[in-house]
Amino acid sequence: MTRLKADSRHLVRFKLNGKPVEAEAEPRMLLSDFLRHQLGATGTHVGCEHGVCGACTVVVDGMLTRSCLTLAAQVDGCDVKTVEGLAPSADRLGALQRAFRRNHALQCGFCTAGILMSLDHYLSRNPAPTEEEIRDLLSGHLCRCTGYTPIIRAALEAALSATATEESSDA
Amino acid sequence: MVQAAVKSANSVDQGRSGDKPWVGRSIERVEDAALLSGRGRFIDDLGVQPGTLHAAILRSPHAHADILSIDIEAAKRLPGVAAVLTGEHVKAVTSSLVVGVKAPVECWPIAIDRVRYVGEPVAVIVATDRARAEDAAELITVEYRPRGAVVDPLAALAPDAPVLHDGFPGNLASDRAFRYGDPEQAFADAPHRFSIDIKYPRNSCTPIETYGVVASHDAAEDAFEVLANFQGPFSIHTVIARALKVPGNRLRLRTPPDSGGSFGVKQGVFPYIVLIAAAARVAGRPVKWIEDRLEHLTASVSATNRATTLSAAVAADGKILALDWDQVEDCGAHLRAPEPATLYRMHGNLTGAYDIRHVKVRNRVVVTNKTPTGLNRGFGGPQVYFALERLVQRIAIGLGLDPLDVIRRNLIDAGAFPYRTATGALLDSGNYQEAVSRAVEQGKLAELKAKRDEARAQGRLYGIGFTAVVEPSVSNMGYITTVLTAAERRKAGPKNGAQATATVGLDPVGSVTVHVASVPQGQGHRTVLSQVVADVFGLEPKDVRVNTEIDTAKDAWSIASGNYASRFAAAVAGTAKLAAERVAGRLARIAAGQLNVEAADIVFTRGFVASRHNAENRIAFSRVAALSHWSPGSLPDDAGQTIRETVFWTPPELTPPDDEDRINSSLCHGFIFDFCGVEIDRTTLETRIDRYVTMHDCGTILHPGMVNGQIRGGFAQALGAALYEEYAYADDGSFLTGTLADYLLPTTAEVPEPQIIHMETPSPFTPLGAKGVGEGNCMSTPVCIANAVADALGVADVTLPLVPARLAELVRGVEPPPPAGRSTATRAREGDRRLHGEGQASVNGAPEQVWAMLLDPATLHSVIPGCQRVDRLSETHFRADVTLGIGPVTGRYRADVELFDLDPPRAVTLRGRADGALGFGSAEGRITLEGDGKGGTRLTYSYDAAIGGKVVSIGGRLLDGATRVIIGQFFTALARKAGGGGAAGGGFSLFALLAKLTSLLGGRR
């Protein structure tokens, strides 16, 4: 493992939502700050910077990751997914996002990016979850606006619609 | 559960179905697409001007202390640091924030000579980036002389309590007595009197996004420009401008397009606006500051905690004849604007939903060594209703009546509206009896009662609670003057009303833009306004673009602007309707001329302006709408322009307090009736909400999905307040809940779906008939759950939050202290951060040898982990620098220790303290050495240590256990140095104790 010097900046390169990115970071720079302020990917939010609220959740090499507990230097060479990569195109939302909008699963939207990342990751591996499973998954996220139920409903609905689409495309 | 429960109100209603109005339908929100794809524009997402500097704030670790000196030289020398401001520097460029009561007291956004709460700003460091500013903060040395601290409002009134401000003798900021009707007579005549003592705790609806401010100063014009996620009320704009010593037109205050929740809390950013603006002025460059979570929990703002004694004179049938309120409001260390508003917001509503004609009130406002208070969802409601609705349950139990019957007996009669309460509120409309009946039926109370019987028959702890609540909304800007006497008010001039404003504009292609000064933080104002205005113009919501950002330099606003007191639906949306109607009226006149019909015959429908009687006779809306731009000459003379219309609306009902101190504190009054069933686990004493039913009458519903969103969100926060959340302080004023792992917000695992029931009694006082709805459950739910818990446990007193430990005390009595062991490190009592410990250990080597080691700097250097140097200042006085870390937590400490009562080689007393960026500690200990007869030494020690600062706020949970570990580590090293021996559970060095304890759990870098 390379030793980074505390007082100098180092080049960090990785793939962000499929596209190569690079910028400089001090070794102590958090991934959340790096994404937001060095790369301008401000969709990932910071609510606590101590790993409890879940707002900063991203996916690194297929693993759910709190970007506020990760150093930018740690993801050098990795594959990072953030909320900016969820929609199929700039003017279209994905199924999960649409389910959120239909169900009023967000109010201020500050917590939303992290929750979407957790759900997107989970639903891709567990296409038919129960309410209990979703509640369990999301217990690592804090939302102060919605009281959660609409979020859970959106997740279940998105899972259902994804399964339905799959079945119909199989047919 | 979820599917069924949410369905009806949540499913969106997007389609065009005939001419059904858009208002009242749950359309998808225009806000959502951007927020769902990471394109929100929150304050920290927006770019700043190149060269903008970043601020970090050094804060007080002490609850109450004099600042003897602040050394900022080293910090200023750090490369990248542009400016360091202490209280003195801030004072030089600002003036004190205005204080809401008449008293010779100042209120600064930074400590001046003295700190009065943990987290109070002591210095602002401005540097090229945040990390550097924080580095510099660590280089600042502040010398404090601690004073006694007081955190309890009643204790603050005691004659011997430490006094925070000389201008508030006895810590009393205000003391007012009120009398309505003839309460003395009513109490004298009544057959029964019931009383309850309440201590409502401190909590906060803390949003997930923290505060943010970007400020700059134009020295040439002496004008400030500020971007902040402030939420209003904009009466605070005057406070900020005054503090910055500029007229209002030289303070341009803007808000970002998105704000990550507020719930009242972001009103409290305003002292930081002053602070950061002052820093920008001193630095000569724009300065940005984003608060971190520890700062937010410790020192942003909080709801008030309150000690209340409430008594009721009661007839035999449960009818309440009179109330006697004695409220002691704790506003924290400074009385910050708009406090003491929390206490007076509910003044008109002290009788709740009940018809009670005689009321006596004593309101005292005290200051304590805690964070200053401010707006918080529910604002005064939770504190009032907790006392009132707990008392109603008590009355029922005392008289052997059903609590619901007592509620029913006292509800205001349906025929009595508009109803003037004894204390002055004018309750606009409602039918409380009907609402209760519907809730009982639709919420299946009978079923719930059967369930309780069944559970109890099985020996389970099951209870049912009820609450009836009037939810005030749209605050009268004059209610706060009730704190003044009538004579003082006459001198100050009348204050009343609540100006709402909305602007509707038509551009040259005839498309519609709406602007309001409502500053939403997630409440979907843009969507609702597009519905309201689309209805007026016969358009679709997507045709109407709404802007809710505010810029005080360019936009219409007034002191009541902002997002608080649930004023949006009732006041702002209604005002937008009025503005749109005014434009529509002119458009109708223009169109009437073109279509050759009377203006009264004109309708706006489906994108056209048409004749009501001949739908074919029509003209496209956009054509008529654009005419004012392209051909003003062809408009009828009396039509006027249709380019832009700004309406200000203030309800005439919001009058100032009268000479008898009656105040209509709010315009609208919704009604809530809640009941719930809870079960408490006999083993863990965890409270589980089995079922929660909440009936709301918030007048006309504009967007059902959003109304339910408000109810559900408020309910979840209230559940937190009832069961988990408390801004906890130790007796010495240390703040104990500085992380979201200590201040527990409810998660998906704890929040059930409430059953929401609606009834709509429109308000006659608002343009759309709507009333506020956002705060109600924060008022009703905590006490409803508490009533259920009291019912389940059969206890008379319950205190929030209802954490298992507290319930255990109620059910099982106070936990006995653990049996005395050889080595213990325990807290003297709950809330006391002092650690007491004692233990024994043995070391190879004679007492004389160990004694010499203890006094030898070189030995100490090698046995204190992380020790960088030890200086012996005299035979008995040592100073040590220690860098210590466990896990990710590292900090530098400076320890200073003196030895007393030396009895070589048998005993010594050590006393000392340690300080560092992450906290401080002081301790005293006695060590005795005794030969064990085998050439070794047995040490016995006891100590008393107090620890404070950040380390306690973020690591309090771990402190006690960690103490033992550290002591053991030190001892092992000493034993090894002496050649063998072992730690028998403890050590004794004050260096190690102090240095390690304080460093162990500190900060994060």
Ligand code: FES
């Ligand atoms: S910001 Fe990372 S978990 Fe809260």
Ligand code: FES
């Ligand atoms: S939507 Fe505001 S915090 Fe979740």
